[in-house]
Amino acid sequence: MTEALVQVENLSRYYQNHRAINHLSFTLNAGEVLGFLGPNGAGKSTTMQVISGNLAPSEGEVSIAGHDIIEAPREAKRQIGYLPEHPPLYRDASVDEYLRYCARLHRIARPQVSAAVDRVKAQCGLQENGRRLIGNLSKGYQQRVGIAQAIIHNPPVVILDEPTVGLDPIQIREIRELIRALGSEHSVILSTHILSEVQTTCDRVQIIRAGELIYNASTESLNQGHEVSVRIALRKTVAAEALTAIDGVDHAETLGDGRFRLFFAADASPDSLVISAVEQQWGLYELIPEQQSLEDLFIELTQHEEIAAK
């Protein structure tokens, strides 16, 4: 039985008449990395702001480790480390100064502050930058300082709002590794609109659109259980019927230029295809397994309903 660390029930949030979140309910279990996915303006940031206590919910309840964010805000906030979309940094403070201040704000006792600052600096790769002014650091390092700030009090729940926006590919990879490392000690809610990020770092994915939850599944189940498709290219001209005749192939799609997309039954493997290709000398020179990626799913879910809405 896993314990629900964050419980969001029936949460709604209005900005004047605009409804940003609509009756959203979900939970975050201990030791889980939850990817929060959605197109721009879907309500991701608003949800994070409500969970972290920066915005009051219009309706519904949020509780963190059993503490209601409205009724017991201090206890609830103590359980959370929050990195907003724009890291809340003081540009004219040095990294050490800033982190010490954050540690004190999170009520870490004075004697333990130095140890906590050293720990997060090591975790976030900031050992060399302690005395530099935050304003002079590159965007990637500022982001690291932002993450360091969120985990300095060792909270059970870490909320990261688009932590890799605006970084270069190497920095993105480093931040992702950092997030994955965080997942071993903390429960993490990660919001992003970068799909591969979710696939590589998260245990579970939630897609929201227009403030509503439209998909919720583990990333593992996302990677399996769907139709397996293979894209092949043949030098010889072969009729699609010949391909569908092969054992295990459900149907074939002609892509032209000697290319086909073959759909296999869920647990079939394409070796029968290779055997027939070799036997009949089709000149198979390309064989690419295609998985239904999160991207397809995302586009399917978000676009499909948009069309339905029209």
Place this chain on the structure above:
Amino acid sequence: MIWVIARREFVAMFQAPLAWVILAVIQIILGWMFLVNLDRFFQLQPQLMQLENTPGVTDIVVTPLMQLAAIILLMVMPLLTMRSIADEKRNGSLTLLISAPLGMTEIVLGKFLGLMLFVLVLVSMLMLMPLSLYLGTSPDGGKLLSIYLGMLLLLGAFSAIGLYLSSLTENQTIAAVGSFGILLMLWIVDWLSASVDSGQSLLAYLSLLQHHQSLLEGVFDSSDIAYYLLLITGFLGLTIRQLDRERLL
């Protein structure tokens, strides 16, 4: 907790050049005025000797000096208070404070206390000039204490008003202009009272100047102290309310 925020606020003020410039400019101008007032005292001294019940060196040198200081600071304090909350809002760093396990009251009191630390430094530096009179003469110690207290209370009120205006906007300039407007209004609000009978005493009571004047003259009236404390608590309360309200919008 309040102390942690106050210290950060105080240190941050000195990390930017503005606080240093303000301290230096005020010190130079008031140092000059101190000299001018002292010079006038020397000119008046022979005449004063012949009078009974004469005003002392404190009345002739220190009181006008601090009157001028109050007017200059009325224009300068908005510049110091404007960034306090507005800048954190624009920067997004207010989120850091709100996400920490703190109440709004602690955040606002911390900010105010940080400003008051700066005020303490500022007023103490100004008071060094009257204290230097002890080298050559004997100023009225009780009056000096009353003047010191008066300046602290007045600047406390300036800070609380400035803090509130700073919490209303993300734009520092608007915060500065707004608090300057309110301060100036509270300064001149009793100028009308001579010709308008009704509400005369009320307008006079509202005036920042009236209450400050009596403290500068060494009159310690508890109603003046109450006026400043009410003004400070009132505006701090409004600031807390404003920040709380913003979470609902």
